[in-house]
Amino acid sequence: xxxxxxxxxxxxxxxxxxxxxxxxxxxxxxxxxxxxxxxxxxxxxxxxxxxxxxxxxxxxxxxxxxxxxxxxxxxxxxxxxxxxxxxxxxxxxxxxxxxxxxxxxxxxxxxxxxxxxxxxxxxxxxxxxxxxxxxxxxxxxxxxxxxxxxxxxxxxxxxxxxxxxxxxxxxxxxxxxxxxxxxx
Amino acid sequence: xxxxxxxxxxxxxxxxxxxxxxxxxxxxxxxxxxxxxxxxxxxxxxxxxxxxxxxxxxxxxxxxxxxxxxxxxxxxxxxxxxxxxxxxxxxxxxxxxxxxxxxxxxxxxxxxxxxxxxxxxxxxxxxxxxxxxxxxxxxxxxxxxxxxxxxxxxxxxxxxxxxxxxxxxxxxxxxxxxxxxxxxxxxxxxxxxxxxxxxxxxxxxxxxxxxxxxxxxxxxxxxxxxxxxxxxxxxxxxxxxxxxxxxxxxxxxxxxxxxxxxxxxxxxxxxxxxxxxxxxxxxxxxxxxxxxxxxxxxxxxxxxxxxxxxxxxxxxxxxxxxxxxxxxxxxxxxxxxxxxxxxxxxxxxxxxxxxxxxxxxxxxxxxxxxxxxxxxxxxxxxxxxxxxxxxxxxxxxxxxxxxxxxxxxxxxxxxxxxxxxxxxxxxxxxxxxxxxxxxxxxxxxxxxxxxxxxx
Numbered sequence: 001x002x003x004x005x006x007x008x009x010x011x012x013x014x015x016x017x018x019x020x021x022x023x024x025x026x027x028x029x030x031x032x033x034x035x036x037x038x039x040x041x042x043x044x045x046x047x048x049x050x051x052x053x054x055x056x057x058x059x060x061x062x063x064x065x066x067x068x069x070x071x072x073x074x075x076x077x078x079x080x081x082x083x084x085x086x087x088x089x090x091x092x093x094x095x096x097x098x099x100x101x102x103x104x105x106x107x108x109x110x111x112x113x114x115x116x117x118x119x120x121x122x123x124x125x126x127x128x129x130x131x132x133x134x135x136x137x138x139x140x141x142x143x144x145x146x147x148x149x150x151x152x153x154x155x156x157x158x159x160x161x162x163x164x165x166x167x168x169x170x171x172x173x174x175x176x177x178x179x180x181x182x183x184x
Numbered sequence: 185x186x187x188x189x190x191x192x193x194x195x196x197x198x199x200x201x202x203x204x205x206x207x208x209x210x211x212x213x214x215x216x217x218x219x220x221x222x223x224x225x226x227x228x229x230x231x232x233x234x235x236x237x238x239x240x241x242x243x244x245x246x247x248x249x250x251x252x253x254x255x256x257x258x259x260x261x262x263x264x265x266x267x268x269x270x271x272x273x274x275x276x277x278x279x280x281x282x283x284x285x286x287x288x289x290x291x292x293x294x295x296x297x298x299x300x301x302x303x304x305x306x307x308x309x310x311x312x313x314x315x316x317x318x319x320x321x322x323x324x325x326x327x328x329x330x331x332x333x334x335x336x337x338x339x340x341x342x343x344x345x346x347x348x349x350x351x352x353x354x355x356x357x358x359x360x361x362x363x364x365x366x367x368x369x370x371x372x373x374x375x376x377x378x379x380x381x382x383x384x385x386x387x388x389x390x391x392x393x394x395x396x397x398x399x400x401x402x403x404x405x406x407x408x409x410x411x412x413x414x415x416x417x418x419x420x421x422x423x424x425x426x427x428x429x430x431x432x433x434x435x436x437x438x439x440x441x442x443x444x445x446x447x448x449x450x451x452x453x454x455x456x457x458x459x460x461x462x463x464x465x466x467x468x469x470x471x472x473x474x475x476x477x478x479x480x481x482x483x484x485x486x487x488x489x490x491x492x493x494x495x496x497x498x499x500x501x502x503x504x505x506x507x508x509x510x511x512x513x514x515x516x517x518x519x520x521x522x523x524x525x526x527x528x529x530x531x532x533x534x535x536x537x538x539x540x541x542x543x544x545x546x547x548x549x550x551x552x553x554x555x556x557x558x559x560x561x562x563x564x565x566x567x568x569x570x571x572x573x574x575x576x577x578x579x580x581x582x583x584x585x586x587x588x589x590x591x592x593x594x595x596x597x598x599x600x601x602x603x604x605x606x607x608x609x610x611x612x613x614x615x616x617x618x619x620x621x622x623x624x625x626x627x628x629x630x631x632x633x634x635x636x637x638x639x
Contacts (some may be wrong), residue, residue, distance in 0.1 A: 025257040032262050036325035039387065041395045041481030051486055066484040069494035088394055150484065173481065174394035176327050 033182030035083075039174060042087070043068065043150060047169040049095045052154075052161035060160045063153035067106075072177075073145040081179040082136055082143055088174045089130040093121035094167030097159060101171065102151040103132075105142065113141035120155070121169070206555055206570040207613040208632075210443075210453055210526055212582040212602035214611055215291055215636050218301050220524060221455035222352045222364030223441035226291075226299050230639040233289040233303075243615075243630035247591045248277030248314060270319060275338045276563060278313040299354040301366075306428055309520065310343035311561055326387050333384040336404060340381070340562050342517070345373040346462070347428030352439070359445070366439035370462050370519065373428040375409040377517060379562045393480040402505055406471045407515055409433050409464035418467070435462030437519050449548065451528045458519040465514040475505035521560045528553035534576075550575050555586075566591055580604040593619070609636040 045066075052061045072078060093099060101119040104112050116132040134142050152169060154161070209220045215231040217224045249269045254262070284307045291301035315338035320329070352366035383402035390396040410433055411418060418424070427433070437460015443453040477500075482493040530548035555570040568590035576582045581603055588596040593616065600613040612633040 023257050024251060024255040026255055028255060028257075028262040032266060034263075034323040036321075036323055037327035038325040039327040039395060040397060041390065041393045041479065043484050044393050044481045045484035045486065047486055064486045066486055066489065068482050068484070069492070071494045071498070090394060171484075172390075172392070172394050179325075 033180055035178065035180050037176055037178045039176040042070075042173040042175045043148070044172050045170075047152065047171075049161055049165050049167050049169075050163070052095075053163050054160075062157060062160065063151055065149060065151040067147055067149040069147045070105075070145060078177065078179065079143045081181050082177060083180045084133060084135045084178040085142060086176040086178075087116060087132045087134075088176070089119055089132070090127050090172040091119060091121045091125075091130070092127040092170045093123060093125045095161060095169055096123050096165045096167065097161055098123045098155040099169060100153050100155050102149075102153065103173075104149050104151075105145045106147045106149065107141070107144040108146045113144050114139055124167070127170070206557060206568065206572070206586050206588050207584060207598045207600040207615065209524055209555055209557075210528065211574070211584050211600055212611070214602060214609070215289060215301070215638065216286075216634070218291065218299075218352060218354060218364070219289075219350075219366070219439075220457070221441040221443065221453055222354055222366045222439050223362050223443050223455065224354070224364070224453065225356075225362055225443050226354060228291070228293070228638045230292045231290070232637050233286055233634070242283045243281065245280040245591070246278075248273045270316065270323070273314050273316045273319075275313065275316055275335075277316075278311055278561075280311045281308070282310075283308045297356040300352070301354070302349075302351040304347065304349050307346050307348060308344070309346070311341065312343075313338065313340040313563060315339045321385070326385075329387070331386065331388055333386045336383040336385070336402065337381050339404070340379050341377070342379065342520075342562060343374070343376040344462075345375075345424060345428065347371040347373065347430075349430075350439075361442065361444050363442045364440070368437040368439070368458070368460060369430075370435040370437060370460065371428055371431045372410060372433035372435070372462050372464065373424040373431060374411050375407070375433070375462070375464055375517070376411060377407045378405060381405065390480055395480070397479045399475075399477045399505060402473055402475055402477075404471075404473045407464075408467075408469050409515075410467050412469040413467045415469075432466035433462060433464045435516075435519070436460055441524075449530045451530070453524075453526045453528070455524045457522040457524070459521050460519045461516050462519065463514065463516045468512045468514055470511040470513060470515070471507075471509050472511050473505050473507045477501055477504040518560075523558040524555065526553060526555040528574075534579075547576065547579065557590075588615075595619075604638065607637055607639055609638050610634070611636075 043066075047064065051064060054061045087103070089101070091101065099121045101121065103116040103119070105114040107113050114134050116134075119130050121128065136142060150171075150173075152171070205220055208214065208216055210217055210224055213224070213226055213228070215226075215228070215233065218226060249272070253269050254265050256265075284305050287304045287306060289301070289303035289305075291299060293299050315336075317334040317338050318336070321334050326332075326334070347370070349369045349371070350366050352364060354362065354364040356362045381404050383404065384398075384400050386398045386400070388396050388398070410424070410427055410431065437458050439455065439457045439459070441453065441455030443451060445451050479497075479501075482497065484493070485491055528551050530551040532549040534547055534549055551572075551574040553572055555572065557568040557570070558565045568588055570586050570588040572584055572586045574582065574584045582601070584600040586596075586598040586600075588598065590596065595618055596615060597617045598613065598615040599617060600611065602609065602611040604610075610633070613631065615630040
C-alpha cells in the first residue's frame with residue numbers, strides 16, 4: 001500500500017513530461033511593427049503690418065522669410081521609419097492685403113526637397129485652417145529634411161502694405177509624423 | 185566504489201531554488217529549509233552540499249499575460265495580439281525572475297541544541313513593472329492622446345546579480361521553541377535600477393498655438409553599478425563572477441526566525457529574510473533628469489533673420505530639464521525582504537517502540553497547514569497564500585502537496601518529495617503542476633531538485 005502511494009505520487013510529480021509548447025510560434029516577432037504618430041507644434045509668429053512698411057527711401061517690402069533647423073528630422077530612427085508627414089496650419093490675416101505663405105523644406109545642402117502647396121490668406125480674414133500631407137512613397141527625399149523656410153509674401157507683387165493698413169498676420173503650425181517600424 | 189559514488193554525490197546538490205519556496209519551506213527538515221527559516225527544526229548532526237552544474241533552477245512570474253497570449257500560432261496577427269496584451273496591462277503588472285545557485289552549504293551540530301550553518305550562493309533577482317504609458321507613447325505616439333498625461337513614475341525596475349556569504353545559528357531554547365538567525369554579506373556584481381521616478385508628458389490644444397506640450401515635475405533616475413566602466417559596458421563574464429565574491433559593492437543583511445510548538449501537534453513558524461542593504465560605490469553610472477518644460481513651437485522673429493531657433497530650443501530645454509548622463513553618485517538600495525509564516529497541525533503519531541533508543545524520535549505521519557509568503561518590491565509587498573498537506577510514507581520518504589494563490593495564478597498546485605537512502609538525501613519539487621500540460625499559458629513556473637549528504 002505504501003509502495004503504491006509512492007508510485008502514484010511520483011507519477012504526479014513527473015507530470016511535466018506532458019509539457020506542450022508545440023503550438024507556439026516565436027518567429028512571429030519578426031512580423032511585429034508599430035505605427036506610432038507624433039504631433040507637435042512647429043512654428044508660430046505674429047507679424048504686425050508695420051514690418052511690411054519700408055522706411056522712407058528704402059526698398060519696398062513685399063515678403064518676409066525665416067528659416068529654422070528641424071532637428072527631429074535628423075534623428076536616424078525617424079529617418080528610417082518615416083512614412084508620412086501632415087502639416088496643420090491656422091492663419092488669420094488682419095491686414096488689408098492678401099498674402100501667400102510659402103513653406104519649403106531643405107536638405108543639408110540647402111536644396112529644396114519638398115514644397116507645400118501655397119497657403120492663401122485673404123485680406124482681413126479670420127482664422128482659416130489648412131492641411132498639407134507629404135508621403136515618403138511619393139517623395140522619398142523628405143527623409144533628408146534638415147530645415148524649413150517660411151515665406152510670407154503679398155499676392156499682388158506690385159502692391160505694398162501702407163502705413164494705414166494696420167493689423168496683424170497670425171500664423172500657427174504643427175506637424176504629425178507617422179512612422180512604421182516595419183520599414184526598419 | 186561506494187566512497188567514489190558518495191564523493192560524486194557530494195558535488196551534486198540541490199542548492200538552487202526559487203523565490204516563493206512554499207514547497208521547500210519547513211519540509212522534511214531538509215538543510216535548505218534553514219535558508220528559509222533560520223529557526224526551523226533540524227535534527228541532523230552534519231550536512232554538506234556542493235555546486236550543481238545541472239541543478240540550476242529558475243523561477244519566473246509574469247502578471248498580465250502569458251507566452252500563449254502573444255505567441256500562440258493562430259490566425260490572429262501578431263500586432264493585434266501585442267496590442268490586446270498592452271491594452272489589458274495595468275501599472276502593477278510586472279515580469280519577475282529569480283534564480284539562486286548554491287555554491288557551498290555546510291551545517292553542523294554543536295553540542296545538542298545548537299546548530300551552525302554557513303555557505304555561499306549566487307542570486308539573480310529582477311523585477312520589471314510594465315510602464316504602460318511609456319510603452320503606449322513608444323508604440324502609438326501622442327497624436328491620438330490629446331490631454332492624456334503619460335506618467336513617468338510607471339518606470340520601475342530593479343535587477344541584481346549578487347553573491348551572498350552567510351553564517352547562521354539555530355538554537356533550540358526548549359522543547360517548544362527554536363530560534364535562529366543568519367548573517368549575510370552581499371557582494372553585488374551588477375545592479376540596474378530605476379525607481380521612485382515622477383513626472384508627466386502632456387499634449388493639449390494651445391491657446392495661441394495649435395498644441396502645447398508640457399513636461400511637468402520630471403524627476404528621473406536610471407542607476408547602474410558594476411555594469412559600466414570608463415563609459416564602456418563590461419563584457420567579460422569573469423569580472424561579474426569576481427565581483428560576486430567580495431567586490432566593491434557590498435552590503436549586509438540578516439535573516440531571523442523561530443518555530444514554536446503551541447501544543448504537541450500545533451506549530452507556528454515565522455521568518456524574516458534579507459533584511460539588509462547594499463551600498464553601490466564602484467563603476468557607478470547614473471542618468472538623471474529633473475525639471476519642467478513647456479513647448480509651443482518655434483517662435484519666429486522676423487525682425488532678426490539670424491536667429492538659430494533650434495539651438496535656442498535645445499539650450500532652453502537643457503536649462504529647464506538638466507540632463508546628466510555622467511552622474512557617479514553612490515547609492516544604497518534595500519534588499520527585497522521576505523516574510524514567511526506558517527501554521528502546521530500534525531496528526532497520526534508514529535511511536536518509537538524502543539523507548540531506550542534515542543536515535544529515532546517519535547514523529548507524526550501527516551500534517552496540514554497554511555503558509556503566508558510576502559516579498560517587498562518597489563511598488564509594495566506581493567503576497568502568496570498556500571495551503572499544504574504533508575505525509576511521511578516512511579521515516580525516510582516524505583511528500584508535500586501545496587495549493588498556492590498569488591498574483592500569477594489562482595490554481596498553482598505543487599508537489600515535493602524527499603528520499604533518504606543511508607546518508608544520501610534526494611529531493612524534488614515541482615510547482616504549477618496543472619499548467620505543465622499547457623506551459624505556454626502559465627504565468628509562473630518553477631522546478632528544482634537536489635542532493636544532500638546528511639549525517
